Amino acid sequence: MIDASVKKQTVQQVADALGIYRGTVINYEKKGIFPQPRRNPINGYREYTEEDLEKLRKILEGKG
Numbered sequence: 001m002i003d004a005s006v007k008k009q010t011v012q013q014v015a016d017a018l019g020i021y022r023g024t025v026i027n028y029e030k031k032g033i034f035p036q037p038r039r040n041p042i043n044g045y046r047e048y049t050e051e052d053l054e055k056l057r058k059i060l061e062g063k064g
Contacts, residue, residue, distance in 0.1 A: 008047040017053055018060060034059060
């Protein structure tokens, strides 16, 4: 079951929070650097939780 109380962020919001471009997030997903995010079952948009954002931050820190 999906928890509707969890705040979800768009790919643009995640990119802004990480300080990278939206396209970079998508390209990193395609290359397997970032894990594939959950998708909204209605519109297919990527949805990220705060936990997902922290994982992505750690991945970026490891690259530097």
